[in-house]
Every structure is written in structure tokens, then in C-alpha cells.
Amino acid sequence: MIRDITIGQYYPADSVLHRLDPRVKLFGTLVYMIALFCFKGLLDLGLITVCLIALISLSKVPFRFMVKGLKTIVVLVLITALFNLLFTPGKFVIWSFWKFQITDTGIRNAFLMTLRLIYLILGTSLMTLTTTPNQLTDGLEKALSPLNAVRVPVHAIAMMMSIALRFIPILIEETDKIMKAQMARGADFEHGNLIRRAKNMIPLLVPLIVSAFRRADDLALAMEARCYNGGTGRTKMKPLCYDAKDRRAYLLCVLFLAAVIAARILLPFPQ
């Protein structure tokens, strides 16, 4: 169940997307998100769909993996779709009951919102599946390094992020184990009202927190033993530097955004 989250799970493969500089991918994801929330019309939709499909096939990540990430947001998508469907006022009312009404605009909005959310998850998963968490934090660290000037500890934040990413799967596994161990002692995590259930979580949360602290302690010691001393004087094993393909990718991102905006202005129909 909780094991199915794809976000933050790197899929090792050798593709153009895997080799791109993480900063390009971050930028690309940003552009993609902007495009998703400002597109209008079938042409735009087609453009984005074609790009997404092209990128997914370029990434060499099996489509199943991306769909797995979607499973976790099914509920969210359904709720959003339902709200849009039932509460949007519009010209033609197809069906109405008490405060609910289904209109043509409602149907369209529900459809678009669902599509947006699915595309959003697919696109961002694509980035995290092709970028190791460390590359990602490296990318963020470098991209945000101007913030150092205003005393934001960018290096420390990046380090914390990469450690968090490393330990998420371990802690998930541990949660699973403790849960089973308490169930073996007759614990019940599924029944009862909200308060009861929250109370029943104590036998799970206390050992989990204790273990997290123990791990943090161990890790801090191990890092110190390997001469970690903060960001100063560090070199990089894989320093980020752009090459020709990264520049081309930047260009493509900009072109993509321009095309989406152009299509929005020139051909916003049918909405």
C-alpha cells in the first residue's frame, strides 16, 4: 500500500532523460507545470500529450511504474472530479437535484481537472524516476546557490533532503515491520472511530520515532567519521556542468512553453 509511491523512486536505465543535467530537468518540470495550468483548447492539449508521450518513451521507464504512482492519488482525483462535476454552474443543466447540478461546463471542468492532475503526477514522476535523489538535490543546491548570499543554508538543506530521501524506504519498511509485530500482539489499526484509531497508533509511532532517533545518531557518527564537516572545502564526485544536449534541452523547453502560449492565444477553441 504505502510501498507503491513512485515519487522519489529512481528507476535505473540509460536514456537521454537520465543523462540530462538535473537543473534542466527541474526547469523542464517547472515549464511543464506552467503549461499544464495555462493551456486552453484541443491543440494545446494535443501538444502537451504528444510531448508527454514522447518523453515517457524516451525515458525507457516502463509505463507500469508511472501508473503505480497514480494509484495513490486516485481518491484525490475522484473527489476533485466529483466536486467539479456537481457544483459548477453552466449554461445547459443536464441534471439537477437539491444543490447539485451537472452542467456542460461542469463536465468539461471535471474532465480537464482530472487530466491535469494525472498529467501533473506523470510529469513529475518522470523527473524523479529519471533523476537520482542525489542528483536532484545537487541540482537544487546549485540552482538555489544564489540564496547563500542571503544566509540561507542551501548546502545543509540539500544534505537533509538527500538523507531524508535515502531513509524514506528504510522507514517505510520499518513501519511495516513494527505494524506487523504489534498486530501479532493483538493490536488493531483498522477498526474503531477516529480518536480510537489515533490512540491505537501510539504503539506504532513511539517505536518508529525512537528508531529514527537511533538511526540519526548512528548516521551523524558515520558522517563525522568520514570527515564530513559541512559544505566548506567539499568537492563533488559528479560536479554539474552543462553540455550541448543540456543547452538543446533548455531550448526545447522554452520552445515548448512558447508553443503552448501561442496555441492558447491563437487557437483557444474548442475550449
Place this chain on the structure above:
Amino acid sequence: MIKMGIIKTEQLVHEFIRRDEDQNVESITTALDHINLDIKEGQFIAILGHNGSGKSTLAKHINALLTASEGTIWVDGMDASKEENKIDVRRRAGMVFQNPDNQIIASVVEEDVGFGPENLGVPTGEIIKRVDESLRAVGMTKYRNHSPNKLSGGQKQRVAIAGVVAMEPKCIVFDEPTAMLDPNGRREVLKTAHALNREKGVTVLFITHYMEEAVDADYIYVMENGKIIMHGEPRTIFSRVDELKAHRLDVPQVTLLADYLKKAGLALPGGILRRRELVKGIVKAGWNAAGLSPAAPEDGKRSRKQEESGENGQDLKPDAIILDHVNYCYSPQTAYQIQALKDVSLRIPQGQFIALIGHTGSGKSTLVQHLNGLLRATSGHIYVDGKDIYDEDYDMRSLRGRIGLVFQYPEHQLFGATCFEDVCFGPKNRGLDQRTVELRAFEALQNVHFPEELYYQPPFDLSGGQKRRAAIAGVLAMKPEVLILDEPTAGLDPAGRDEILELIDGMHRELGITVILVSHSMEDAARYADRIIVMNQGTVMYDDVPKAVFSHYRELEAAGLAAPEMTYIMQELKEQGLSVDVDAESIEEAGMSILEALR
């Protein structure tokens, strides 16, 4: 100045001072008590001792992670207590820790290996070169782009070692690197440490509580209560068997048997370390071994087990659990699909002591989680007391009360404010009244011999062994008819391990509980179990009395398991033409049989 060794300590003292909220000293524990060491470059040093003997504290001093209360420690001629030497000391003396998960920083193997050199400010090209070389040195090049989460314990430790090697230290301290590993993982790590010592000339300090890992060391230190109580070459140390036993160290079976035979008058050389030496020694000594009398067995424990298992073999009690063609598949229809159990059928009668053996990934943990319904078989049936637990109206929660499952590292599930409260959790969940709950908790704590003064202490401050007792009591308080323990001795030192095993054996005998002990260790199985079930790749490979299982020692080896050391010794002696009893399990049995054969 005379050239000093790479690590030298002089009257090194370390005290852990506990203070209360007002900074008043509550208690002082002397972890290191005037330690004097002088370790030459290029040596392989083993440091033996129990948990709490101070060996890990010593390791942290060598790495400048702790500062001495008194005395001095020099690493490669530098005073490690000086703040300005810290980084230099750490780059010369690297350290590998016990827990393989908690020392890997990056999410990709090669990036983790590069972490140390990055911290040292090594130029990029050079880092890549060092990472390549380090991964090659530990044999992990193939996994360089893998995520550490998908590796085995032994492989993770090798990654951690590579991470230290990449810093090009002169000396590496291994702080119990094998304590949390299975036998295969232990061998991998030990082999890697020796290879580094031999091929790269790295000085190795190998801290462990397993004596057999010290056999190939150049020099051994034995620590207890913060002091060095014995030191010398392996041969000298291993010949002092009685002393080692008195310090409750885990003397290898070869050495014990040699000691037994020597005491019976056989002319063996002192300090035998390896099987081959012993076999050769016995054959040679055999020529003039007339008129020897075997010493009386030391205790009657072993013969008792034999009698009992004989009885059990005669009239089988009713089956507590029956497994009927059980299959189980993890993450079906995904890339990670694993068939963990394949067509497993078993009968488990009441009152047996069963050892379930298999290497990591053989399906043994998956199997036991089926027995109390935590995992549901993909196909097949499980009957408990004749009822199918997959029937719709079956009460799963009462099943979990009747079949108690103690997980690996059970102390990680403790959560109560006091040990007593924690033990009450299980019976409380069964909906019993307060009085019965407390009664059961008391009984359970007494049954695991938990010291009474600790009943109302928070469980988190206890020693590893005590925590484990409390956790076992937590399951025992449910009054299970069947008690399943998943590697209950993992991570304990030999003394703690023996105590827990004795405890389980006691509960089996006195409370009549059916016990299923999941373990890697054939030695433990040989000592306690009436029946051994060997799992391999999700199937039952053997299911028989210990002697019968061990006779397949060659097949066991092919499956990544080993028969007890004793089986090998006896088999080799037989090949040498001695008519010994190859089924002998204990030292006494084997010793007597050898003396008999020589006469």
C-alpha cells in the same frame, strides 16, 4: 623518539558521566580503564569482548569521535585529542560501523563511496578513480549504480568498507561489522577485511564478539569491563580454553574438542585453531593413544534432549498447525514479483521444539508470518487445531493470541512508558480485565527471568539482552500455545545468545509450549531442536531429526548453509579411516567417540 606504532595509547581512560537535570553527577561508568596499546603498521588485530566491554568506545577514540578523560592516544603519531588533528586522524584511521543501513549516506552505491573523498576536497577526476578502485577492492563494482536498499547486509557492509577505503586510510577500524549479518554476510566482510590487509597493507582493527573471526588475526586483545584482560597471538589465546570459558567467550568447537581430547590425555599440540590441524593432530596422536579414559560428560543437558526426542518420535501428539500446499507471492504482477513460498506442506504437532533453518531470502520469515495470519497465502490452506484459518468467520485476533510471533529485533517494537506497561499490551488487546492482564504480565516477566527492579523502568534505557527479554515477555503474556521466534539471538553477544536460547529451551520444557525457532545457526538447532526444517528458495528442503538433516551436509553447503562444525570434523576423521560416530553433536559425544575409536 623511538618510532611508535600506528596506534598507540597510554593509560587511556574514558568515563561516561550521567548527569541529572541540575547537572549534578548521577553516575560514572568507566568504559575504558587505563588501556595501553601499541599496534604496528600492517597488522591484522582482533579485539574480542562482550557488549559493554569497552571495545566500541576504544574504536571511537581511534577515530577521534570521543575525547579521552585521561591518558593519550596517538594515531600515526598525532595526538587524537587535539582539535586541530581531528580531520587528519579520521582520514588516516577510517571506521566501519555495526549497522549496515545507518552508515550509508547516499542513495546510489558509487555516490556513497565518493562521500568521503568529497568531504576531503579531493579533485573530481581523482574521486572517480578512487571510487573505481575501492569498489574493485571490495568486489562491488557490479553494483555501483544500485540503490543500497536492494543489497544484502553483507553487500551493504562492503559498500561501507569501500566508502572508507576511498579515503585511503592507513588503518581501518571495524566496529562489530558482522554482528547484524547472516553467516554468508559475515564471511564476505571478514574476507574483505583480510584482503585489504594483505593486498593494500592496511592496518586492520577488527572488533567482534565471535572468536572464530579472530582465528586468522596476527594478534588478539580480549577486553572486559574496560580493561584488556588477555592479549597474544591466536594460538596462545586459544590454548587458554578454561580462562576463555570463564569469561564467557564463544570458544570455537574445534578448540573445545581439542581441549577435551587433550584433557583426556591425547597428545595434541596446544592452541589448535582450524579443523584441518585438529584432524591431523588426532590421526597423528592416535598411534600412541592406548589406555585413555574419556572424561565424564560435564552436564546432563544434552542426553536429556536425546531421550525426549526419542519419546516424541514414538507417539506423535495431535497437530497444532497443518500447512497444506501453501504458496505465497510478494508484489504479484510487478517487476518485483517474488515467489517466496512454493507448495509448502508441513505438520507441526503440539509440544515440539522445531528449528526452521535457511539463509536470508529462503522464505523462512515469510513462512512464519503465515502461521498467525499476518500474511495470507496466495493459494493453499492452513489449519490450526483442525480449523481452516482462511474461513470467513475465523477469529484472526484470537489466532494471534494462540500463536505468538516474536519478530527479529523484537526490542524495536517496545513503546510502553515502563516495561510492565509494555508487556500488558498484548493481554489488554485480548479484552481481559485489568487484574488478569497484570497477572499475566507478571507471570510472563517472571518466565523470562526479567529482573524485578526493572519492571517499572522505561524499556529504552535497558541493555540489549534485557530489552529482548521484555519484548519476548510481551508476546508470552498472550499465553500462546505455539511460540515462534524469528532469529531471537540476532545482534546479541555470545553470552546473551546463550541466555536467550536457554530461556527458550526452559519455556519449552516447563511450560510445554510448542517452539518454532527461526535461525541461521545449525549449532543452535543441533543443541536444542527435536526437528529441523530446512528451507531453500521457498521450498522445504529437509524436514527431519537433526542427525538425519546433518547427514546431508554436502547438499546443505550447496544451499549456502553449513552443517555444525562437529559434523565436518567427524566426517573428516572418518575419511581418515577412524571409525567414529559421525552423528555426534556435542563435544562430549564427539570426544568420547574419538577416544573410543583410537583405542
